[in-house]
Amino acid sequence: ILNVEQSPQSLHVQEGDSTNFTCSFPSSNFYALHWYRWETAKSPEALFVMTLNGDEKKKGRISATLNTKEGYSYLYIKGSQPEDSATYLCAFMDAAGNKLTFGGGTRVLVKP
Amino acid sequence: NAGVMQNPRHLVRRRGQEARLRCSPMKGHSHVYWYRQLPEEGLKFMVYLQKENIIDESGMPKERFSAEFPKEGPSILRIQQVVRGDSAAYFCASSPELKQFFGPGTRLTVL
Numbered sequence: 326i327l328n329v330e331q332s333p334q335s336l337h338v339q340e341g342d343s344t345n346f347t348c349s350f351p352s353s354n355f356y357a358l359h360w361y362r363w364e365t366a367k368s369p370e371a372l373f374v375m376t377l378n379g380d381e382k383k384k385g386r387i388s389a390t391l392n393t394k395e396g397y398s399y400l401y402i403k404g405s406q407p408e409d410s411a412t413y414l415c416a417f418m419d420a421a422g423n424k425l426t427f428g429g430g431t432r433v434l435v436k437p
Numbered sequence: 438n439a440g441v442m443q444n445p446r447h448l449v450r451r452r453g454q455e456a457r458l459r460c461s462p463m464k465g466h467s468h469v470y471w472y473r474q475l476p477e478e479g480l481k482f483m484v485y486l487q488k489e490n491i492i493d494e495s496g497m498p499k500e501r502f503s504a505e506f507p508k509e510g511p512s513i514l515r516i517q518q519v520v521r522g523d524s525a526a527y528f529c530a531s532s533p534e535l536k537q538f539f540g541p542g543t544r545l546t547v548l
Contacts, residue, residue, distance in 0.1 A: 357535060368440065369480075369528070369539040376535075414480070418535075423493055424470065424482040425530075425537060 331428035338405045345401040346431040348415030352396035357418040405435045441540035456516040458543045462531030469512045474526040
């Protein structure tokens, strides 16, 4: 059974502050690490797909890093805004390259 | 290019009835995945299909559940003789290769 863990489970951030949270995953048999943003009653929205150790991806104020040797990824939100409030999911894809194994998510609430 | 479509969005069934959930992938996507979110749990993989083929069904319950992705038409997740424990949100995703794009889900309630 694959173990994909995210921490913290939830966090409150003041508008304008920056924040980050982690995803840990198996360091063996790695193929890709996916990040999704999920707002209530909507579809999970793909943010990043990361495949290479040391990868860094950026989309607006959101960025992510990847360390496949130690099995972790960070997601950063710079200058948080209320519209960043969502659950952020990471998902591990192994070398078979098909199914995603999701972490439990980090629920972010940005307070105005 | 429309996103992944799922219907119905909400489905209510009584115990013992059948539930059919439909997923239309994005245009040009030949890979379809089904995931389930049980109450208070995360998303869990169920099955991966390509046109007319089941590639990986390691997450499917052994009984009552089946999935297909015919040459023409949407992918169907079928649950026979539903029980209360089948109440969940069922999500479909499609992909051209690596990135998976999710639909809005079907929320199944079994009375």
